[in-house]
Amino acid sequence: MGANLPALRSHNAALVLDLLRTAGEAGISRLELAEGTGLTPQAVSKIVARLREEGTVEEAGQRASTGGKPRTVLRLVPSAGYALGVHLDRDELTVVLVDLAGTRVAGRKVPTDLGAGTEAVVTKAVAEVGVLLADADPAGPTGPVLGAAGLRVLGVGVAMPGPLDHFNGVTQRVTGFPQWEGFPLRDVLAGRLGLPVVLDKDTNAAALGIALRGPGDSFAYLHLGTGLGAGLVLGGVLYRGARTDAGEFGHQVIQLDGPLCTCGRHGCIEVLCLEAVARGDIAGAARVLGVGATNLVELLDIERVVLGGRVVDAAADEFVRGVRAVLAPLADIPVTAAAGDGEQTVADGAAQLVLAPLFGRSEAVTPAAASHEGPQANHQAPEIR
Amino acid sequence: MGANLPALRSHNAALVLDLLRTAGEAGISRLELAEGTGLTPQAVSKIVARLREEGTVEEAGQRASTGGKPRTVLRLVPSAGYALGVHLDRDELTVVLVDLAGTRVAGRKVPTDLGAGTEAVVTKAVAEVGVLLADADPAGPTGPVLGAAGLRVLGVGVAMPGPLDHFNGVTQRVTGFPQWEGFPLRDVLAGRLGLPVVLDKDTNAAALGIALRGPGDSFAYLHLGTGLGAGLVLGGVLYRGARTDAGEFGHQVIQLDGPLCTCGRHGCIEVLCLEAVARGDIAGAARVLGVGATNLVELLDIERVVLGGRVVDAAADEFVRGVRAVLAPLADIPVTAAAGDGEQTVADGAAQLVLAPLFGRSEAVTPAAASHEGPQANHQAPEIR
DNA sequence: CCACTTAAGCAACGGTGTTGCCAAAGTGCA
């Protein structure tokens, strides 16, 4: 909790990196970085010099002059670091390699059965990662970590259906697959791969990915697939809650004494929504989702709502329109559908679980984290240096 | 956004002060402070030395030895600073003076009518503050600021029914009193009193007050009075949302096509709850509140629920039991009633709006705050020095 | 060609937490 000089240094470096990432191809000048961060131009110069020496940042031309020396444009070097994203879904395993800019540079998708057991799934995931890296890496399959000789892989983000314990990296009950309860997936995978691993819910991963694409604001990502969940980004940072279980949106009750849900309660959004979908009533499902979204907007004062997941993807326009119809009379909040890559949104977001800390996007530490020393020594938040 | 050495210094000082405040009368030693903050014992020594020189902290005896030099007990000096809390309710004006430890040292309560207009209410509030300070201050009514010669008053926190704009300190529509819409209460009051002023919703003030009494955790304070609102404390910090409008709990819809609410929607918690109360059905009201609380717990993964407000106070036990009954089957979350001082909970909490920043309890800056230069120059977060 | 403007680096500086060492103040046993 206490901060020292190195902490201050990396905090400011993260701010600068985040602005560089947001600027993308267009780049950004030192003075603009100074304005954006509130730091002195001199401080920015020093920080940029360090980042350039590391190879994380490069100069890329200059702006038109405004009467004096033209500003030098700086740009993030995407190839300075990579992260792996693993999406472990009920019936499918997706593995992607993402660069520092958040661009997917390689990806694989194979059918998998979570029911095959933890050992089988872990082995398969490790194998898929190996193949992906071997294909992606021009230097070939040599080097210390799974052939990652040429690429600097910073870590692996793993996204799964919740609930799970993000802090300890342990899976909890996965509906239908009791053998996953209490499995320390993060540490097992970290041991096999020799890389830092971060585990989180699929909805959180997707929300994080969306957060890093847009400006750092507050929004809710509502994911309607097999079930219904939400990822909450509050103040540009993923909100996980005290026990990292936040976002259980599906079982919000919006109809007292409504139909019985699998969770034992009555009138949950999920059961109402899925029943409507089952009978082909997309408008009805969208309306229910809209009521839930309105509750969220009112309660958390967020700035936008993003819809995603298989069911939404199948009729995105209709869902967006339906949610808007409920929300619009009360608040002028944009409602959009997540970029239509389908399920790879989650895999890309999983990779961002590793990258986000570099850009200061995981600062809001909950009390649980403060009292916790953190995961395995060398499996903690990676740092570029 | 960017941090420099002074920022680091005050951040760490705030951590130390927060632990000292939490320790209360019992006090805490330097080494315990080091453990609690994660700082080096040496760093804590330096910080404590500064605080002692300021008069904010004092030595108070020593612990029993455990085989070596006994630990020196440190304690916050409550009289080192004071804050005023003003609760502006629809029909009542409460003014309290609170010391650094959060203890109320003086208070006044007078009937008031918000409908009398902004000028009349402001004048009355200023007068009440003057009387309170004159009574409380042994040095008598001399000195630069309203007779506060002997007391160092750090600022004034003002709590009102929402919605309002906390960042700009401007009131918005207050139901039934259109002349309050868009009134820059914070700056007007700051000008009259010559003190920094902070404006916030009554529910937020109450939640903050409760947060500072307990450990820094996550909880929701549900306030059932004229209306129904919530104050959310997430990770020990008051959550205000992008436009400082978070906590609009009353208009969460939990019954599709339910009874019409004043807000135009159907089946809001507020209308269901108030209707039940009106017909004397406390159990029914508590059940509705319980469903809403359960939704909150699921969505935000908070650790406890606190109930308060006039209606709850009148039948606290029954409300607590009713909410528990709904919540218990799903989560092991404590439900309690706010300490029964009635409405002064809000006034005390209002004073904490001023004190909380000293203890690092308002760090989570929303994006809106970052892009905003802050209020008037000298009406910003006060600092002890 | 030269005055002016704007961008960025160099050097010195104040101030942060850290490290290494030492003094102070107890306990417990011979």
Next chain:
DNA sequence: TGCACTTTGGCAACACCGTTGCTTAAGTGG
């Protein structure tokens, strides 16, 4: 009573952070 040991807390030197004051680089415009 004396002495070894443990624990607490301060002093001094240090490395390193962003800041300040100034200089150099690189343009524009009359």
